[in-house]
Amino acid sequence: MNDDAADVQRVLAGDVDAYAALVDRYYDRCARFAVRMLGNRDDAEDALQVTFVRAYRALDRYQERDRFSAWLYRILVNQCRSIAARRAHREKVFVREEAVLLNAPDRSTSWTGEDEEFVQRVLNELDPLLREAFLLKYIEEMSYEEMSTLTGVGVSALKMRVKRACDRLRERWERIKHD
Amino acid sequence: MTDSDQHPYVEWIAREAQRPVVTDQAARERIMMAVRAEPMPRRRTRVWRRVFEPRAFRLSPIATTLLAAGLVGIGVITGKVVNNRGVYPSVGEPKAPAVVQQPPVSPDTVVKFVFVAPQASKVSVVGDFNGWNATTTPMVRTANDSVWTVTLPLTTGRHVYSFVVDGSSWNADPHAPLAPDDGFGRPNSVRIVGRGSAL
Numbered sequence: 001m002n003d004d005a006a007d008v009q010r011v012l013a014g015d016v017d018a019y020a021a022l023v024d025r026y027y028d029r030c031a032r033f034a035v036r037m038l039g040n041r042d043d044a045e046d047a048l049q050v051t052f053v054r055a056y057r058a059l060d061r062y063q064e065r066d067r068f069s070a071w072l073y074r075i076l077v078n079q080c081r082s083i084a085a086r087r088a089h090r091e092k093v094f095v096r097e098e099a100v101l102l103n104a105p106d107r108s109t110s111w112t113g114e115d116e117e118f119v120q121r122v123l124n125e126l127d128p129l130l131r132e133a134f135l136l137k138y139i140e141e142m143s144y145e146e147m148s149t150l151t152g153v154g155v156s157a158l159k160m161r162v163k164r165a166c167d168r169l170r171e172r173w174e175r176i177k178h179d
Numbered sequence: 180m181t182d183s184d185q186h187p188y189v190e191w192i193a194r195e196a197q198r199p200v201v202t203d204q205a206a207r208e209r210i211m212m213a214v215r216a217e218p219m220p221r222r223r224t225r226v227w228r229r230v231f232e233p234r235a236f237r238l239s240p241i242a243t244t245l246l247a248a249g250l251v252g253i254g255v256i257t258g259k260v261v262n263n264r265g266v267y268p269s270v271g272e273p274k275a276p277a278v279v280q281q282p283p284v285s286p287d288t289v290v291k292f293v294f295v296a297p298q299a300s301k302v303s304v305v306g307d308f309n310g311w312n313a314t315t316t317p318m319v320r321t322a323n324d325s326v327w328t329v330t331l332p333l334t335t336g337r338h339v340y341s342f343v344v345d346g347s348s349w350n351a352d353p354h355a356p357l358a359p360d361d362g363f364g365r366p367n368s369v370r371i372v373g374r375g376s377a378l
Contacts, residue, residue: 011220012220012221014219014278016214016215019211019214020207020211023207023210023211023214024207026199027202027206027207028199028202029196030289031199031200032197032199032200035200036196036200039330041200044200045203045206048206048210049206049210050215052210052214053210053213053214053217056220057215057216057217059220060220060221061216098189103342114200115195116195116200119192119195119196122192123196124190134193135196138196139196139197140195143181157318166185166186166189167187168360169188169189169192170186170188172188173188173189
């Protein structure tokens with residue numbers, strides 16, 4: 001029995017605090033996905049709160065043959081979709097000037113708040129479904145099979161979404177270069 | 180990034196996005212507070228797990244066909260029953276408004292209908308109280324010769340009606356408010372009958 005399964009058993013046996021171990025283990029990773037997906041920390045925190053509480057409520061339905069992380073991610077992805085859909089009509093993403101990137105000499109080692117903000121804005125420009133596929137593939141480094149199980153979308157459709165996301169980013173770079 | 184042929188810009192975006200985000204310890208504590216406020220999840224017993232667990236069934240093509248036919252049959256029968264009960268009126272030929280089942284008529288709710296039609300050879304009143312049937316309630320020409328009347332016992336409440344002249348011409352009562360359009364293009368009037376209405 002792995003750590004996750006043992007913690008789930010402890011929770012189901014009445015030890016609520018064992019759930020804190022699961023929250024600690026997965027919070028940062030889930031937070032990264034939620035922030036990158038939703039584009040701001042407030043919405044991401046809402047998504048995380050609902051995700052972990054829903055997972056707790058449904059813990060008796062968790063099957064040990066599944067990976068807890070995949071099960072939790074499935075709830076998180078759905079929650080992010082719901083929040084994104086709710087706010088879609090009331091929010092518009094404003095794109096910042098691209099000068100930050102153009103003037104940057106070498107960003108492979110540096111990390112500033114400005115970079116993070118810029119990357120987030122670039123991600124926000126992607127269509128949510130493309131962004132979701134891109135994040136799961138290249139940020140969470142999942143296989144297409146894992147992504148398919150998690151999203152309920154076929155492998156070929158997911159490959160297409162990832163490709164289109166990469167194409168959009170490449171086109172964006174070309175625009176920046178020629179402007 | 181796993182794809183070696185990926186564009187450097189895309190790689191850069193992915194690499195930067197992989198960096199962890201700064202998280203708030205207080206947010207984790209809020210989650211645990213919310214979790215502690217929830218009822219305890221319990222491990223289901225073997226019996227309940229068997230009930231709730233999803234399972235796959237294998238059906239032969241014949242069984243699948245029979246099952247599909249059965250479901251269609253149930254749908255058709257249910258639809259007919261529902262339609263017969265008038266819950267969902269069928270779409271198609273417009274029909275006269277249905278007669279509303281009324282409570283027993285009290286003897287003092289009697290209403291007199293009056294319509295002036297000097298040229299008419301026959302006039303009747305039709306409404307929700309007689310199934311909109313032009314032959315059920317003929318009116319009588321008075322001595323005045325141009326005024327047609329009929330007196331009917333009606334239940335208390337709202338009644339919609341019209342006068343039919345010579346079997347084909349529908350006319351609203353000029354002395355009563357018009358009813359909302361019934362969808363048939365006919366002018367109808369409304370009369371509210373209260374308890375103890377006089378003529």
